[in-house]
Amino acid sequence: MSKDTPPTVPTHTTKQRRSSDQVTLSQVAKAAGVSPITASRALNHPDKVSDSARDSVLAAVEKLGYVPNLLAGSLASSRSQLIAVIVPSLINTVFVEVIQGLQETLEAEGYQILLGNTDYDLDREYQLVRTFLGWSCSALVTAGLRHNKACHTLLTNCGHPIMEVMELGEGMDLNVGLDHVAAGRCMANHLIDKGYRHIVYVGARLSQDYRASMRFEGHEAVLKGAGLDAPLVELDTLGSLQAGAEGLAQVLTQYPDTQAIHFANDDLAAGALLAAQRQGLNIPNDIAIAGFNGLPLGQHLTPQLTTILSPRKEMGRLAAKELIRRLSGKNVYRRQHDVGFKLQLGEST
Amino acid sequence: MSKDTPPTVPTHTTKQRRSSDQVTLSQVAKAAGVSPITASRALNHPDKVSDSARDSVLAAVEKLGYVPNLLAGSLASSRSQLIAVIVPSLINTVFVEVIQGLQETLEAEGYQILLGNTDYDLDREYQLVRTFLGWSCSALVTAGLRHNKACHTLLTNCGHPIMEVMELGEGMDLNVGLDHVAAGRCMANHLIDKGYRHIVYVGARLSQDYRASMRFEGHEAVLKGAGLDAPLVELDTLGSLQAGAEGLAQVLTQYPDTQAIHFANDDLAAGALLAAQRQGLNIPNDIAIAGFNGLPLGQHLTPQLTTILSPRKEMGRLAAKELIRRLSGKNVYRRQHDVGFKLQLGEST
DNA sequence: CGCTGTCATGATAGCGCTACCATACGTTTT
DNA sequence: AAAACGTATGGTAGCGCTATCATGACAGCG
Numbered sequence: 001m002s003k004d005t006p007p008t009v010p011t012h013t014t015k016q017r018r019s020s021d022q023v024t025l026s027q028v029a030k031a032a033g034v035s036p037i038t039a040s041r042a043l044n045h046p047d048k049v050s051d052s053a054r055d056s057v058l059a060a061v062e063k064l065g066y067v068p069n070l071l072a073g074s075l076a077s078s079r080s081q082l083i084a085v086i087v088p089s090l091i092n093t094v095f096v097e098v099i100q101g102l103q104e105t106l107e108a109e110g111y112q113i114l115l116g117n118t119d120y121d122l123d124r125e126y127q128l129v130r131t132f133l134g135w136s137c138s139a140l141v142t143a144g145l146r147h148n149k150a151c152h153t154l155l156t157n158c159g160h161p162i163m164e165v166m167e168l169g170e171g172m173d174l175n176v177g178l179d180h181v182a183a184g185r186c187m188a189n190h191l192i193d194k195g196y197r198h199i200v201y202v203g204a205r206l207s208q209d210y211r212a213s214m215r216f217e218g219h220e221a222v223l224k225g226a227g228l229d230a231p232l233v234e235l236d237t238l239g240s241l242q243a244g245a246e247g248l249a250q251v252l253t254q255y256p257d258t259q260a261i262h263f264a265n266d267d268l269a270a271g272a273l274l275a276a277q278r279q280g281l282n283i284p285n286d287i288a289i290a291g292f293n294g295l296p297l298g299q300h301l302t303p304q305l306t307t308i309l310s311p312r313k314e315m316g317r318l319a320a321k322e323l324i325r326r327l328s329g330k331n332v333y334r335r336q337h338d339v340g341f342k343l344q345l346g347e348s349t
Numbered sequence: 350m351s352k353d354t355p356p357t358v359p360t361h362t363t364k365q366r367r368s369s370d371q372v373t374l375s376q377v378a379k380a381a382g383v384s385p386i387t388a389s390r391a392l393n394h395p396d397k398v399s400d401s402a403r404d405s406v407l408a409a410v411e412k413l414g415y416v417p418n419l420l421a422g423s424l425a426s427s428r429s430q431l432i433a434v435i436v437p438s439l440i441n442t443v444f445v446e447v448i449q450g451l452q453e454t455l456e457a458e459g460y461q462i463l464l465g466n467t468d469y470d471l472d473r474e475y476q477l478v479r480t481f482l483g484w485s486c487s488a489l490v491t492a493g494l495r496h497n498k499a500c501h502t503l504l505t506n507c508g509h510p511i512m513e514v515m516e517l518g519e520g521m522d523l524n525v526g527l528d529h530v531a532a533g534r535c536m537a538n539h540l541i542d543k544g545y546r547h548i549v550y551v552g553a554r555l556s557q558d559y560r561a562s563m564r565f566e567g568h569e570a571v572l573k574g575a576g577l578d579a580p581l582v583e584l585d586t587l588g589s590l591q592a593g594a595e596g597l598a599q600v601l602t603q604y605p606d607t608q609a610i611h612f613a614n615d616d617l618a619a620g621a622l623l624a625a626q627r628q629g630l631n632i633p634n635d636i637a638i639a640g641f642n643g644l645p646l647g648q649h650l651t652p653q654l655t656t657i658l659s660p661r662k663e664m665g666r667l668a669a670k671e672l673i674r675r676l677s678g679k680n681v682y683r684r685q686h687d688v689g690f691k692l693q694l695g696e697s698t
Numbered sequence: 699c700g701c702t703g704t705c706a707t708g709a710t711a712g713c714g715c716t717a718c719c720a721t722a723c724g725t726t727t728t
Numbered sequence: 729a730a731a732a733c734g735t736a737t738g739g740t741a742g743c744g745c746t747a748t749c750a751t752g753a754c755a756g757c758g
Contacts, residue, residue: 021508024714035738040716050736070483071424072714075743080420090449093442100439103466112480115464117452131461134419159370241649274649297646300590300623373744384708389746399706421744424713701757708751713744720739727732 023066031060043068074136083323084132086116086125086142088208092239094265094293094312095143098165101316102141109324111138120208126151133158139323145169146210161326165319167211168338174326176319176337180211183308183341184218187262187290190306192226194349196260196288199223202247202272203264204235212264215292219262231255239264244271248287260288260349266295266307273301273348288349294342303347311339372415380409392417423485432672433481435465435474435491437557441588443614443642443661444492447514450665451490458673460487469557475500482507488672494518495559510675514668516560517687523675525668525686529560532657532690533567536611536639539655541575543698545609545637548572551596551621552613553584561613564641568611580604588613593620597636609637609698615644615656622650622697637698643691652696660688 029039034053042049042057049057060066074080083106087095103113114135116128125142129151132140139161147155155162156172164171168179191199201220206213216232223230233250237243247268251258263269269291276283283289283303291298294309318337378388383402391398391406398406409415423429432455436444452462463484465477474491478500481489488510496504504511505521513520517528540548550569555562565581572579582599586592596617600607612618618640625632632638632652640647643658667686 022714025716026714036714037716037739038737041737044716048736053736067479068483069424069485069714070480071420071429071485072743073716075418075420075424075745076714076716078716078743090445090452096439096445100466103439103464107466112484113464115452115462117449117456130416131419134417135461136418136420241645245649271649274651278651296590300594300620302623302627371744374746375744385744386709386746387707390707393746397706402706418744421713422746424715425744425746427713427746699758702755703757704755705753706751707753708749710747710749712747715743717742718740721737723735723737725732725734728730 028060032056080136084137084140088120097312098316101313105320122148180214181218184215188219188222198259202233204239241271244268245275248272266291266293306346306349309342381405429485433486433489437469446661447665450662454669471497529563530567533564537568537571547608551582553588590620593617594624597621615640615642655695655698658691
């Protein structure tokens with residue numbers, strides 16, 4: 001069926017489309033008496049147009065209340081000012097603080113954060129990554145070094161900078177974090193130094209919070225090295241004050257001669273500390289308690305909580321800076337950044 | 350300058366553009382043996398194509414590893430699956446919990462959250478709104494009913510659903526929140542019922558956290574109504590445990606005969622409670638302490654903190670549901686939703 | 699058997715912006 | 729003086745997708 005007769009009238013009644021009343025750059029350009037492309041340059045590369053052109057464009061923008069369509073701009077230039085941030089949870093303050101650090105630094109550079117929450121589900125992470133790549137994010141930040149196969153492939157091939165935060169290690173691209181195994185060792189050493197011999201590690205959902213289990217690895221290695229047992233109590237509820245109280249109860253039942261408990265984080269530790277006090281136990285004489293993270297709460301308890309301070313906000317800031325550096329084309333010498341940690345001695349051990 | 354000579358050779362060497370190796374829908378369509386538009390329909394309106402077409406498109410998507418370009422799709426359809434969420438702070442857990450509620454509901458419906466943080470700066474809010482509108486967000490969620498003039502104008506005219514959360518009142522469009530004045534009254538009544546007569550309200554940065562000052566209004570009205578003074582202590586640091594401790598100290602100095610302190614939130618209250626205990630004060634006998642929010646921490650302290658429980662996550666969920674309902678074209682009967690609050694009696698009053 | 703009404707599919711024309719080239723003009727170099 | 733360069737500006741053609749309209753096929757109806 002060869003069509004030899006062209007459509008008599010090409011329907012050139014301008015196939016009208018939804019007329020999104022939005023003010024466009026062309027309208028601004030017309031009002032300013034320049035071409036659209038000059039208007040575009042006046043806004044995005046101000047140094048590439050004459051002062052007079054720039055001024056009249058800016059005046060027109062103001063007058064018409066022009067709001068740039070970022071969608072169109074990003075599509076045309078195939079780069080967006082979006083940066084995806086994927087975290088496993090928002091309940092855990094730790095991630096929120098990292099996000100804060102990222103946000104304050106990125107927003108100052110004109111980037112927007114696209115936030116995703118995996119709920120500790122790696123398949124969900126993969127889905128989020130797909131979606132975010134669909135938004136042509138300039139970069140992706142994700143918590144942790146563990147991903148599922150598909151996600152890993154997608155990320156390594158997407159061509160955008162990838163920043164893996166929280167834990168130190170060989171990542172796909174950029175990495176900012178701390179050594180959790182070392183942190184576990186550090187606290188275990190401290191407890192042994194203090195003379196404790198019966199030490200239990202308490203964590204919650206370690207398969208999900210695998211960084212906590214890395215800390216346990218370090219802890220275990222030190223204890224074993226000192227010829228001690230390294231019992232582990234794993235709770236099924238997520239880290240919280242409540243879970244900490246339960247952890248304490250479980251330890252007291254299962255290991256009655258425990259002298260010290262090394263909790264996977266400060267929430268658990270604080271919950272246990274408060275519960276212990278409610279029960280009339282003396283800390284650290286009856287039982288010593290240690291945490292991880294260095295949340296402010298620990299410093300306001302009596303006794304103050306012994307913990308390990310992790311520079312969370314700083315981690316976010318540093319990650320953001322490194323990303324910005326990479327995105328602005330500069331070479332990034334160090335792909336891996338150790339933000340370190342610090343033993344914070346309290347009275348609870 | 351009439352151009353009568355067309356460009357000799359129209360440079361039709363296909364003005365090649367950056368060839369973003371990305372797999373496009375056209376490629377998928379070709380692989381599936383259908384037209385691009387059918388491929389588009391197969392993905393976005395699966396019920397509008399035949400089963401066979403749909404299957405071959407999906408197979409091609411899988412085979413080529415196609416990731417839809419959401420930018421292009423949104424531009425073409427002038428609607429995005431983005432929803433902007435603007436909060437004044439992430440340090441305050443309260444907002445994070447609202448975000449959680451929003452996120453779990455919105456993500457389930459395929460929406461993405463674009464997060465903005467104003468740092469309690471209304472001009473910053475305006476900037477964020479501008480940016481977000483540039484992304485063609487389908488809707489905007491913002492914390493609070495107070496905005497600056499420009500922001501208000503922009504929001505009311507943007508044509509997208511606006512959801513104002515946290516506080517109840519006459520908003521621009523949709524509203525989910527609670528009555529903070531009533532909450533302040535509620536706690537004040539409780540304290541009076543308990544027999545306290547010298548009651549101080551302690552808040553932090555009330556000009557920023559104006560919801561706390563609304564609670565003070567309610568508090569003050571009740572106290573004045575009972576013929577009592579309603580002194581206010583305002584701290585300059587943001588709400589935190591540390592600030593709470595300082596608030597306590599300030600109250601003890603300025604109003605030595607204070608019997609009860611009504612704190613603007615649980616962080617302050619908990620900080621004060623812990624500090625008081627450290628100083629050997631008995632709560633509530635020496636001094637009673639009340640908070641607001643119903644954070645878990647309060648329930649784990651001894652004595653348990655008397656507070657007002659605000660349904661934060663629920664607020665986020667409800668806001669999300671209402672938005673989705675509106676976005677799916679359904680009529681929204683109630684533009685205003687009161688999520689209420691609940692006096693949570695502890696042992697601290 | 700024509701008429702109308704679905705249904706599946708496709709051709710076309712944008713969405714609003716910017717990359718890419720081309721042009722015009724003034725300034726410097728040889 | 730001619731050539732080479734730099735700067736400000738504009739025309740054109742897309743970025744990848746979808747709204748709109750048009751088409752052809754087939755069913756139901758009098």
